[in-house]
Amino acid sequence: RRAPLRTWANACGPIDRWQPVEVDESRMAPVKMEPERRWGDKSGCIILSSFSSCIADGCVEEHVLHGMQGLHSLQALVPSLLRHEIERALEKLNLIEDGVYAWEMFLEMMRTQSWNSLPNADMPRHFTETTRVILVDWLIQVHEMLHFQEDTLYLAIHLLNRSLQLIKVTTANLQLLGMVCLFLAAKKEECLLPEVSGLCYLMDHTYTKHQLLRMERKVLCGLKFNLSFCPPLHFLFLLASIARCSPKVVWMARYLMELSLLEIQCLVFLPMQLAGAALCLSRRVLQEPSTPEGEAAWCLASSIHVGSEPTLLKIMHILASAAAKAHSRETCASFIKFSSSETLHVSRHPNLKNASALLGMCT
Amino acid sequence: MADTAGIQYEPVAEIGGGAYGTVYKARDTESGQFVALKSVRVQTDQNGLPISTVREVALLRRLEQFDHPNVVRLMDVCATQRTDQETKVTLVFEHVDQDLKTYLERTPAPGLAPDRIKDLMRQLLCGLAFLHSNRVMHRDLKPENILVTSQGQVKLADFGLARIYSCHMALTPVVVTLWYRPPEVLLQSSYATPVDIWSTGCIFAEMFRRKPLFCGESEVDQLGKIFEVIGLPPEEEWPTDVTLSRKNFPPVTPRSITDFVPEINEQGAQLLLKMLTFDPLKRISALSALEHSYFQDEETLTQTKS
Numbered sequence: 001r002r003a004p005l006r007t008w009a010n011a012c013g014p015i016d017r018w019q020p021v022e023v024d025e026s027r028m029a030p031v032k033m034e035p036e037r038r039w040g041d042k043s044g045c046i047i048l049s050s051f052s053s054c055i056a057d058g059c060v061e062e063h064v065l066h067g068m069q070g071l072h073s074l075q076a077l078v079p080s081l082l083r084h085e086i087e088r089a090l091e092k093l094n095l096i097e098d099g100v101y102a103w104e105m106f107l108e109m110m111r112t113q114s115w116n117s118l119p120n121a122d123m124p125r126h127f128t129e130t131t132r133v134i135l136v137d138w139l140i141q142v143h144e145m146l147h148f149q150e151d152t153l154y155l156a157i158h159l160l161n162r163s164l165q166l167i168k169v170t171t172a173n174l175q176l177l178g179m180v181c182l183f184l185a186a187k188k189e190e191c192l193l194p195e196v197s198g199l200c201y202l203m204d205h206t207y208t209k210h211q212l213l214r215m216e217r218k219v220l221c222g223l224k225f226n227l228s229f230c231p232p233l234h235f236l237f238l239l240a241s242i243a244r245c246s247p248k249v250v251w252m253a254r255y256l257m258e259l260s261l262l263e264i265q266c267l268v269f270l271p272m273q274l275a276g277a278a279l280c281l282s283r284r285v286l287q288e289p290s291t292p293e294g295e296a297a298w299c300l301a302s303s304i305h306v307g308s309e310p311t312l313l314k315i316m317h318i319l320a321s322a323a324a325k326a327h328s329r330e331t332c333a334s335f336i337k338f339s340s341s342e343t344l345h346v347s348r349h350p351n352l353k354n355a356s357a358l359l360g361m362c363t
Numbered sequence: 364m365a366d367t368a369g370i371q372y373e374p375v376a377e378i379g380g381g382a383y384g385t386v387y388k389a390r391d392t393e394s395g396q397f398v399a400l401k402s403v404r405v406q407t408d409q410n411g412l413p414i415s416t417v418r419e420v421a422l423l424r425r426l427e428q429f430d431h432p433n434v435v436r437l438m439d440v441c442a443t444q445r446t447d448q449e450t451k452v453t454l455v456f457e458h459v460d461q462d463l464k465t466y467l468e469r470t471p472a473p474g475l476a477p478d479r480i481k482d483l484m485r486q487l488l489c490g491l492a493f494l495h496s497n498r499v500m501h502r503d504l505k506p507e508n509i510l511v512t513s514q515g516q517v518k519l520a521d522f523g524l525a526r527i528y529s530c531h532m533a534l535t536p537v538v539v540t541l542w543y544r545p546p547e548v549l550l551q552s553s554y555a556t557p558v559d560i561w562s563t564g565c566i567f568a569e570m571f572r573r574k575p576l577f578c579g580e581s582e583v584d585q586l587g588k589i590f591e592v593i594g595l596p597p598e599e600e601w602p603t604d605v606t607l608s609r610k611n612f613p614p615v616t617p618r619s620i621t622d623f624v625p626e627i628n629e630q631g632a633q634l635l636l637k638m639l640t641f642d643p644l645k646r647i648s649a650l651s652a653l654e655h656s657y658f659q660d661e662e663t664l665t666q667t668k669s
Contacts, residue, residue, distance in 0.1 A: 115428050187417045196410050213411045217442045217450065220412070225440040227421040228428070 082242070082300050089241035095234055106238075113230045113271045116158070121267040123164055126171045133262050135178045136160075137331035140261070142179070142202055144337055146194055148186055150254070154231040156185035157261045159223065167222035173215070176207045180215045188227050232257055235275035243301035244294060245279065252282035252346040255338040259322040260315070262331065269315055276305045277315035284316075285323075285351045323352045372400055372455065388458055391438075397458040398438060401524070407450045412442065416452060423454075426497055433490030435459065435510060435520040459510035459518060463566070466511045467573050477628065479515075480570045485658055486517035487563060492649035494522055495556045504562035505543045506569065541585045542575045547643050549582045552602040557643035560652070564638030571626045586612065589639075593617050596641040630657035 087102035095105070123132065136157060143153045159181040163169070169177045179199055186193055196209045236257060240250045257278035260266040266274065283298070305312060326335040326347065338347035351357070372389040378399065387400040405416050420440055427437045439455035463483075467475075475483075487509060494501065501508075501522040508521040545561030547554045568576040577592070579585025586607075590596075594617030601609045620632050620639075627635065634657040637647035647655070 112428065183411075184417065187412075187414045188421060193410065193414065209409060213407075213409075214444070216411045217444060220417070221441045224424060225417070225420040225442075226424040226428075227417070228425040 082303060085242045085300060086238065089238050092241060093234075093237050095238070109230050109234065110272065112228075113235075116162075116226075116229050117270055118161060118165065118267050121264050123264065124168075127164055127174065129264050131171075131174065132264060133331050135174055136262050137333045138175070139178050139182055140258070140333040140337070143182060144333070145202075146186070148182075148190055150233055151231045152182070152185045152189045153258075154233060154261070155189060155227070155229050156182040158229045159185055159219070159227065161267055163219050163222055167218060173207075175203060176211060176215050177219070179203060180212060180219050183212075184216065184219060184227065230271050232260075232271035232274040232278075235272045236279060239275055239279050239301045239304065242297065243279070244297040245283070246288060248344050248346065249279070249282050249286055249288065251338070251344050252286055252349065253278040255334060255343070255346045256281055256319045256323060258334045258338070259319055259326060262334075263318050263322055265318055266315065269311065272304070273308055273311050273315060276302075276308070277312045278319060280312060281316045281319055285349060287351070323347075324354065327353070372398060374400070391455075399456040399458045399520075401454045401456065403452045403454070403524075404445065405450050405452055406448060407444075408448070412450060412452075420452065420454070422497075422499065426494070426499065429493070429497075431490065431493045433486050433517050433519060434493060434522070435518045454524075456520065457518075459512050459520075461511050461513070462507050462520075463509040463511055463517075464506035467506065467570065470573065474573050474626070475570055477626070477631075480567075481631075481658065482515070483511070483517055483570065484563075484567055485653065487519070487566070488649050488653050490517065490519040491559055491563065492653060494519070495559070495649050500556045501559045501562070503543075504559050504566070505540060506566060509566070541579050541582065542577055544585065545643065546586060546589060546596075546641055547602065549586050550602060550605040550607055552605050554643065556648070557646040560638050560646050560649060561643075563649075563652075564635055567631075567635055567638065568620075568624045568627075571624045576623060583607070583611065590615050591618070592620065592623055593636075593639055593641060600642045628657075630655070633657070 083103055086106050090102045090105060123129075139156060139160070140153065143156065156178075160178055163177060163181060179202070183194075183196075183199060196212055200207060200209055200212060233254070236250070236253055239245075240253065245253075253275075257274055260269075260274055260278070269277075280302075326332060329335070335347045337343070339345055371392055373392055374387045374389045375397070376388045378386050378388045385402070389398050389400050390396070391398050403416075405413060407413070423437050424440065426434065436457040437454060438457060441453050441455075443451050443453070445451050461469075491501070491504075499522055501519065503521060503524075504519075508519070510518040510520050512518065541549065543562040543565045545554070545558050548558055565576050577585060577588040579588045590612055595609070595612055595614050598609060620635055621627060624632070624635065634647070634652060634655045637655070638652065640646040
């Protein structure tokens, strides 16, 4: 079925030679709840009410799609409580080395996330949406097999999207390009690299090592070595930590966000928007009983999104319909990955199947 | 761009050997602008470009996105294969005619006005603070790689290159100047961003003197010349992880910095001493230096503030 791409079973052989990369527990572990925390400041709720009323109106303002409108005035808008929460969360998530710079780091994440975003979702004509879905799905499988970190996958797909817009690649070389993007992402993010010969094996020796390295140079030159990317996962963990989300909500959001990699419409959204939408949808799908503390925390986390509600809603629609048909698609690597017991079987959650009901909840 | 690199950039002249290989002035045939081409030959094995090169160049590209006024623009990067074992990485920088060395040489007697020095120092420290806050150290700061545009804007060049080049440095035995090196580097102890502050201090003094402050001929000689000015540091400040013993140096006491830099004012002398502090942990940081009272009196005409 995945004609040009090698099958899973075929590809599983050489993996045994690689030592699994040590997974940093603190990064992978879902955000822990801290129920004893008391909320003295509820100012976040005021912002949330505008958030929900905006959703109720269903107002889709095109001009807010590309920029985080709230960003300019973010510093003025956020209650000091939120700032404190952001600083704590970044430190807890090990995203920063020094707590003193946490707030600057957050502002920089917000500011720089748009630098590397794509201006449009245009792809070369021969790279159809179907081809793209097959390639990305295959890369998700290879990524999982190589035990890479989740960040590496997001970077790889980001590099793939940008490469396709910047360099000319024939249809025959698309798989090679995908592999090279994953390889480069690994060079940027991973401690342990697979051998190039192993990567060629995974492609059933369709390409030589020489071709792979030539493609590596081509991609690096095309991108001018610009490999920076702020992965949406960082934003997801940050939001989830502030919102005190349960592990299940976080796993569900991670699944939904991974589905966005397959959706070509999602290319133009900012990492923070993807993370916000995934988390929001996850909560709606799981419908966990709410507590006053939990709601307050959620309000606070949501206040980061002030101004981008229509975009969030749009992304939630895309993700909801992707999740509804995920189980029946041929390209179901993420569905399988997130159906395991470690991921709390989130992809098999019954609420996901009924897209219309999900969409109804969102509007 | 790999294939077009040779065509897009037309070499005009060789500009200086540089510690890391030849640097060319070239013309961008698309824009007509002059650029500086710096090439690094990187050893490549069967796994392609080394991780360190990929990461370091990617970091330079990331810095570039901030568009800092006191840092030289990195306009393009290309990688071309030379042999199976070697890849040439070409970094295309904006070209600035003049470096601080020629700028100081061209300045007629009696030298730069104090306000001009203050402005240059402020810009230099702004650039450094930016690099340091992004965890990049220069490691080889000297007047030759501090560029000064015709409008008087300071731009740091060659930062972050040391690490890209270091893997193949052994191949080209080059004499790197010792004059701006801090004690911890001369002693081969561990070092971090304070190295650049030491060099900045040396350059600060040189702006007044119009000649270098410490002109050593070997590591030991360089250290000796440093101690003649700042005095032999106490035993407890001497790093423990070095082979060169403190006993090798005569127990000299510090002399007044104004003996060596007579034109400097009082605040300037204070700041200079904080930069030329033996212990890197006690040395002032770029950010704190910018807040020093030397910069806080009357507003000088600045090209850039960031």
